[in-house]
Amino acid sequence: MKTKTLLVTLLILVVSAAVGYIYFFEKDGDTEIQKLIPANSLALITIDNVSNAIDEYSDFPWWDEAGSLPFVNALTEANTKIDSLVKAGVLQSKINENPVYVSFHLTSNNSIEPLFFIGSDGFEWLPTNIKKLANLWFNKELLFESRIFNEKLIYEAEVQQSKWGFISLGNYLVISTNSVLLEDVIRAEEDESNRLVKSEMKVDENQKGVNLLLNTDRIGRLKNVFTSSTEPSRHQLKGLINITVEPSNEGLTFNGISVTGQNLDQRLPSNAIVNVENFIPSSASFVRWFGVEEDQNASLNGFDIASFQKLQNSELCEVNIVLGANTMSQVLLSEVADVPEISKMLEDISKASRAEGDTLFTESFINNEIRFVNDAQFLGKAYGERYKKSGKPYYAFFNNVMLISDNIDALKTVLIDYDAENTWGRIPEKRRYLDNLVQEANITQLNNFEYYLDPLVNSFNPKWKAFFKDHIQLFSSFDNFNFQINEASNRLIVSAELTFNESVKGTVARNTNSDTEPVNREVGLNLVTNAYGNSKLITKPYIVKNHVNNEQEIAFQDELHQLYLVDRTGNILWKKQLEGKINGAIEQVDFYANRKLQYLIFTDSAVHLIDRNGDDVEGFPVPFNAELPVVQYSVVDYDNSKNYRYATTDRRGNVYLLSKEGEMLEGWAPKVIGSALRAAPEHVRIRGRDCFVVVETNGNVHLLNRRGEEYPGFPYNTDKRISGDYFIQQGPSFNESYIKILSEDGELLSLDFNGTVKGRNQMVKPSVSSRFIAVRDKLNTGLLTVRKDNNQFTVFDEKAQRKFDHDFKGQGDWVFEYYNFRNDSELYVAQNLATGDLVILDDQGKELFSKEAFSTNPVGILYYQNKREYELFVNFDNQMAIYTFTK
Incomplete structure (x- = not known):
């Protein structure tokens, strides 16, 4: 995880920006305050008038969210209390209108703690008066003790389990909730070497607005504080940087320059132009641009690294993508001046590095060849220390862009999103955001x-993870953060921007139908849209994509077997009579590989392919001549070339593999498995080898190749009945890829793709009637366990740790669903499909919505982080409805 400069700067800037309207040094007191700020300060902010600052910042829509931070909240409460004491005549001076400086420090207990410097305005800070003020502040008599440090008197008192202390130095009262920090202030006053700002440094005294003095020499330690890691952190900033902050309704803008009088003596990458934006997936979590530095000393078994670097136009773009378990994988992108030449270089090292007896790895994907370099040092040697710990890389070329990554699935994600035009460069809103960045910078993040x-x-340690979880509402309101660094005349120029999403801007609910009265307010739902069929609806609402405008639409079927397509305003776009009910789901495919989507549907007797106008695609429907109708199916695209296969199963477990045109394929007509399956066959590809995972209810697990043949080690017999879903954790090899399943009696089993058991965990079964059900996240990120005990169910996490219990009543066909929408927005859904009872719970088991006899059809849920709003799609009676409810 690369928190480094970005994370450090973000945290400090957000805190400082939320505090208020500040500047660095007062003209009348700059010499004195400079002598008091310790050299180990992480950052220094100043507030010339706290009261005015709070008044100004409270007008912005994100202020309420920022106010949840303890530091900001305490400052706001202090301001209110001072005003109250002044009005009551207890205080004669409004000290909240005096200059205040706050210096942040890293302490040994993995904390970031402040020092407060409060300037006087024509009066002295007398210890007696300070003690009285403290007693008033805490509404109790504090027991103060004094101690001497370097001939200076420090006053201390135990307050709220902390050693609170203060010292009066010249015109400043210095306060800390960690009294030890006051010793650093005394050392700074006595010796310039202990000061943050040295006498030769020049800071602009006339700055206005919001400012922050950032000590970049100490930010590398923050990663260790947050993660408890002992590994040295690398960062590319040096010295003090003075940063001004400008607030707006959209967020915060930061502009800074290094303080003059410093010898920075550093080397940044050459200026890099932002020009591979069409390859950055919309789901990229982290992007970094920087210049490729030529290293004449790097060598790698005869590979010419210097020539390799020169062929890449001096620019590199690092894209980070989250792939399961919240871990990020990197893909490096660069424009190549001579594709044939650099391709030959990589092919040569691929041949030279392959293991003895191995064939040269090549995988076709979206009409491209993915190749492999069997050398774990390659990325570190070619691109520097940042990639020293990367693994063996895969690479591909698309036009004149080279993609290289030690994770083949991350590389494929970039290619898939490029092919679908789902990238930062192709989405107008995101493209505008990129266009506002400086197009040439030494580093852009x-x-x-x-x-x-x-x-x-x-990635944080438990302490800081708990802090972020406690304030997740604030942090989940962040939209984007960019950070750019330029070097000019031995000075660093820094610019950054933090934007908030719509959740803090008070926007109205999306696509609200003003002609429809809200309903179900008593259970926390608001009706947004509804549409009516000609008879009772018998399927769930299927959320589909309109390829023309990328908007969402909804498809469903009624008991007359009519198929409906409805837009989000409730307008019926078309309805089409089918000869039978829909089996399985409604999937969308790009049949003609032209980015136009069609609807794939199986009924008892036919395979349907319907275009977005409701017309049959030529050649469809195709009769499905099988002994039993299909109950489930999945769409397979081996290499993302749109040459689809349809993997289906009936209720006896017979597996049919159909061609794109709906014809049964040899060896799969059918593949007789033996008993009912937990799901349709699921396809994965490991190092170019296609695998179909097939799990029988009776406990047999199969791993089949494209010809329907078992891989070595399979079938594997668990000797137990399998319950609920299973989960495939795909890795770079068969040894590192797992099938996770759960038996009805609560045994969790992890099986690798060689048929070897890698883990067993028997869960506690309180009674004979207890039943366990595995529930896969709808976003396919993991597998949870639900235990049913009479009129209660218990939810366990992926490590089989109990999360919460919930009471439910009634027997019947209860189904459980888990939605992991990221950023602490999980939902748990329990629904009785016989009675229609429905309950929706949050991650703590708190009931967000429940209603008896609501719907006997499964529901669908979406979450919009930018609004902190859920949408519930539900079919009941002859009505399809979309409701909203808040987080």
Whole structure:
């Protein structure tokens, strides 16, 4: 996880920006205050008038969210209390209108703690008066003790389990909740070497607005504080940087320059132009641009690294993508001046590095060849220390862009999103954001918090993870953060921007139908849209994509077997009579490989392919001549070339593999498995080898190749009945890829793709009637366990740790669903499909919505982080409805 400069700067800037309207040095007191700020300060902010600052910042829509931070909240409460004491005549001076400086320090207990410097305005800070003020402040008599440090008197008192202390130095009262920090202030006053700002340094005294003095020499330690790591952190900033902050309704803008009088003596990458934006997936969590530095000393078994670097137009773009378990994988992108030449170089080292007896790895994907370099040192040697710990890389070329990554699935994600035009360069809103960046900078970083926040928080130690979880509402309101660094005349120029999403801007609910009265207010739902069929609806609402405008639409079927397509305003776009009910789901495919989507549907007797106008695609429907109708199916695209296969199963477990045109394929007509399956066959590709995972209810697990043949080690017999879903954790090899399943009696089993059991965990079964059900996240990120005990169910996490219990009543066909929407927005859904009872719970088991006899059809849920709003799609009676409810 690379928190480094971005994370450090973000945290400090957000805190400082939320505090208020500040500047660095008062003209009348700059010499004195400079002598008091310790050299180990992480950052220094100043507030010339706290009261005015709070008044000004409270007008912005994100202020309420920022106010949840303890430091900001305490400052706001202090301001209110001072005003109250002044009005009551207890205080004669409004000290909240005097200059205040705050210096932040890293302490040994993994904390970031402040020192407060409060300037006087024509009066002295007398210890007696300070003690009286403290007693008034805490509404109790504090027991003060004094101690001497370097001939200076420090006063201390135990307050709220902390050693609170103060010292009066000249015109400043210095306060800290960690009294030890006051010793650093005394050392700074006595010796310039202990000061943050040295006498030769020049800071602009006339700055106005919001400012922050950032000590970049100490920011590298923050990663260790947050993660408890002992590994040295690298960062590319040096010295003090003075940063001004400008607030707006959209967020915060930061502009800074290094303080003059410093010898920075550093080397930044050459200026890099932002020009590979069409390859940055919309789901990228972290993006970094920087110049490729030529290293004449790097060598790698005869590979010419210097020539390799020169062929890449001096620019590199690092894209980070979250792939399961909230871990990020990197893909490096660069424009190549001579594709044939650099391709030959890589092919040569691929041949030279392959293991003895191995064939040269090549995988076709979206009409491209993915190749492999069997050398774990390659990325570190070619691109520097940042990639020293990367693994063996895969690479591909698309036009004149080279993609290289030690994770083949991350590389494929970039290619898939490029092919689908789902990238930062192709989405207008995101493209405008990129266009506002400086097009040439030594370093550019961009964070997309929708995807970055979860892996960031999960990388922290328990203390800081709990802090972020407690304030997740604030951090989940972040949209994007960009950070750029330029070097000019031995000075660093820094610019950054933090934007908030719509959740803090008070926008109205999306696509609200003003002609429809809200309903179900008593249970927390608001009706947004509804549409009516000609008879009772018998399927769930299927959320589909309109390829023309990328808007969402909804498809469903009624008991007359009519298929409906409805837009989000409730307008019926068309309805079509089918000869039978829909089996399985409604999937969308790009049949003609032209980015136009069609609807794939199986009924008892036919395979249907319907275009977006409701017309049959030529050649469809195709009769489905099988002994039993299909109950489930999945769409397979081996290499993302749109040459689809349809993997189906009936209720006896017979598996049919159909061609794109709906014809049964040899060896799969059918593949007789033997008993009912837990799901349709699921396809994965490991190092170019296609695998179909097939799990029988009776406990047999199969791993089949494209010809329907078992891989070595399979079938594997668990000797137990399998319950609920299973989960495939795909890795770079068969040894590192797992099938996770759960038996009805609560045994969790992890099986690798060689048929070897890698883990067993027997869960506690309180009674004979207890039944366990595995529930896969709808976003396919993991597997939870639900235990049913009479009129209660218990939810366990992926490590089989209990999360919460919930009471439910009634027997019947209860189904459980889990939605992991990222950033602490999980939902748990329990529904009785016989009675229609429905309950929706949050991650703590708190009931967000429940209603008896609501719907006997499964529901669908979406979450919009930028609004902190859920949408519930439900079919009941002859009505399809979309409701909203808040987080």
